[in-house]
Amino acid sequence: MDRTYISEVRSHIGETVKVQGFIENLRSSKAMAFIVLKDITGKLQITVEKEDHPDLVDTIDQLTGDSVITVVGKVMANDYVKMGGIEMIPETIEIESIADALPIVRKEIAATKKKKAVERSSIDQRIDYRWIDLRTDENQLMFKAQTVMVNAMRKYLLDKSFIEIHTPKLIAAASESGSEVFKVDYFDRNAYLAQSPQFYKQMAMASGFERIFEVGPVFRAEKSYTNKHTTEFTGFDLEFSYINSFRDVMHLEEELLKAALQAVKDAYGQEIEETFGLPVVVPETPFPVVKLADLYKGLEEDFGYTVDESEKGDLTTEAERLSYDWVKKHYNHEFLFVTDYDAEKRAFYHMRDENGVPQGYDLIWRGVEITTGAQREHRYEVLKKQAEEKGLGQDVEFYLEFFRYGCPPHGGFGLGIDRLTMLLVGLSIKECMFLFRGPNRLTP
Secondary structure (H helix, E strand, O other): OOEOOHHHHHHHOOOEEEEEEEEEEEEEOOOEEEEEEEEOOEEEEEEEEOOOOHHHHHHHHHOOOOOEEEEEEEEEEOOOOOOOOEEEEEEEEEEEEOOOOOOOOOOOEOOOOOOOOEOOOOHHHHHHOHHHHOOOHHHHHHHHHHHHHHHHHHHHHHOOOOEEOOOOOEEOOOOOOOOOOOEEEEOOEEEEEOOOOHHHHHHHHHOOOOEEEEEEEEEOOOOOOOOOOOOEEEEEEEEEEOOOOHHHHHHHHHHHHHHHHHHHHHHHHHHHHHHHOOOOOOOOOOOOEEEHHHHHHHHHHHHOOOOOHHHOOOOOHHHHHHHHHHHHHHHOOOEEEEEOOOHHHOOOOEOEOOOOOEOEEEEEEOOEEEEEEEEEOOOHHHHHHHHHHOOOOOOOHHHHHHHOOOOOOEEEEEEEHHHHHHHHHOOOHHHHOOOOOEOOEOOO
16 A cells, blocks of 8 residues: 555545654553654544554554654544544554654653653754754754745746756865865865855856856855854855846846745745744845945944944944844835945955946845855956955966856856745754754764
């Protein structure tokens, strides 16, 4: 007999089906046993009257929470059952795996008249046993929503004739800045883990691919211990040719994110709001845009926030956080494009205008930066000069070669999938990654 997912059981009332999953809850008395079975699609109550099924009693007595079982039985309607008004009366229960007592508490357990409250294990304890922690409804909902989000972005780009590529993560020279990279032994020489696919995205532009994207791992050797930094994450990067300015890049990103959040809202919006207390807001386009200097002026006027002149060429962490309050107040919007950064704070490959202003932006969502995007400098001599200004001439010599033999004007950006998920549900980055990697975390 083929397996039936629990979400499909309702359409089989009166029929005998096979279900499989983890035991989420188990109550057993002398006369009755109630098993709540969970698979990735839902939950089902298995009801056993022991007098009617003496052959199942020994099996039930062996069961523990989180054990895995296969149950064949008849699906019945029962208005008294809280889980959707249906239950299963089992004919057979097969034990697939018996679970030991769990080493973590996944959720806080409230106090009763007979028992004290049980505190939830810390996030680091739960990451030690992440595969157990991931069995919760909340965690599984988060990754279902992430899947919908990434799929929607991929579909949006494929519908616009983008090509998906897969660039190398082992590189010969430290990408972009030469810092914050992981060095690895590569036979008789050093190699580095890529900070981003940036150089190879641009190589694809020089290859005439015109429109590309990639979903893949990104490595950052940062000793950061914040709720939004990690040493390895999944990036969603894209690049496209024949743009007129960086505003074309901004427009594509806002439409991409609108499509992604609409898809998430349609699929899981209600569940996300009920579970995490945050509505999925589909943004209006165009997104608000502000120059960096004007944002600092606005933050001072509205919130009394000031920084030293030496810091005004970039966005401080506190200014980033306050920008959410500012954009909500002035635009009633969750997203904000910030433009006109100082050239010394931007990558050497960002195009600059006649005044030396980088032709790029940061995108802030809910007070957290999610993107640095830009029009790239595609002219060989200009790009070479800008690299030399940053002291990167020799380190990026292989990259500069991409532009010696013709390259169209182009631009792009990158998004961190894990950070997007974090902001979607309002948790820390550790909670939102399948497996977190940080300066002190390399297992499991």
